[in-house]
Amino acid sequence: MSRSPVRVSRRCGKRPIRVSFEFFPPKTDEAEEALWDSIHRLAPLGPDFVSVTYGAGGSTRERTQSTVTRLVRETALQPAAHLTCVGASRDEVDAVVRDYAAAGVNHIVALRGDPPGGVGAAYAPHPQGYQSTADLVRGIRDVAPFDVFVSAYPEKHPESPSLDHDLDVLQAKVDAGATRAITQFFFDNDVYFRFLDKVRARGIDIPIVPGVVPVQNFKQTAGFAARCGASVPNWLAERFEGLENDPATRRLIAAAVAAEQVIDLLDRGVRDFHFYTMNRADLVYAICHLLGMRPQAAEEGAEAGEDASASLPLAANG
């Protein structure tokens, strides 16, 4: 009798997984404390980089910069600063990029940004600003040899006339020097793999890293999905149905939903994952654990033959 192959997610031993975590800059002292608690909780997992978003219309410019520079100063993490073209001239954007270069930041997530009037309003570039994301990518690379990451939309950007047009835009961003794309979140993994096939058929060969959003709050996530053109399948809504007043069960369902999605991605060959953390660590930490990731200091201790009681062996990850 032939045995079916063991699923990747059930194979023991260390896997070549790379993760990154996305945070947003905090508005209050309390939110700042929660953010740094989350960063300290997730940091030992050794993410490839951690990114900090840029508020719509550049509204968080100072807070994004101060969070990114604090990451450089106080942690060993590689921060990636999000930056958009909205509401600023080229000179103003270039000044921010130069500050990042001087601070020792190596990664920038370059975006066009949403129209200043909000999602759905017509987008008009700043008259003296970068006219497109590809322009911005080029401008950043002219300042310093940053690793520049960009967005990708498996379900099409809401303003785009077609997925083909999105692929033209992605191609232009790659031609301008982007080295990796991070996708908008999605819940149906087939959507991601179909998009990946189209990207590869175009000859675009940079990593297209799936953006995964753990559903910490279904209503909020569904609202966000509606604005950014990500579909929410009926089965997902059904899983959270009737749990409005039951946060404990909601958390368990959220963990199960996220686990199902990332395990399937892993089994189908994905090795890079970008998590939209919403500045909360617990769910993301648990998912990374499922992926086989363990706190690095504990593992290094185990490798050096020190007391390894704090770190379960990866082999337990069957």
Ligand SMILES: Cc1cc2nc3c(=O)[nH]c(=O)nc-3n(C[C@H](O)[C@H](O)[C@H](O)COP(=O)(O)OP(=O)(O)OC[C@H]3O[C@@H](n4cnc5c(N)ncnc54)[C@H](O)[C@@H]3O)c2cc1C
């Ligand atoms: C991983 C990720 C991180 C993000 N981080 C932030 C952030 O930190 N701050 C923030 O404000 N927003 C952020 N966004 C949202 C993003 O700014 C919006 O989706 C914005 O509308 C498009 O920016 P972009 O760089 O993705 O656009 P692009 O990749 O440049 O364009 C996206 C699509 O929009 C269409 N499009 C663009 N310009 C035009 C035009 N002039 N006319 C017609 N169609 C056009 C094209 O079809 C194109 O494919 C993020 C999105 C993702 C996926």
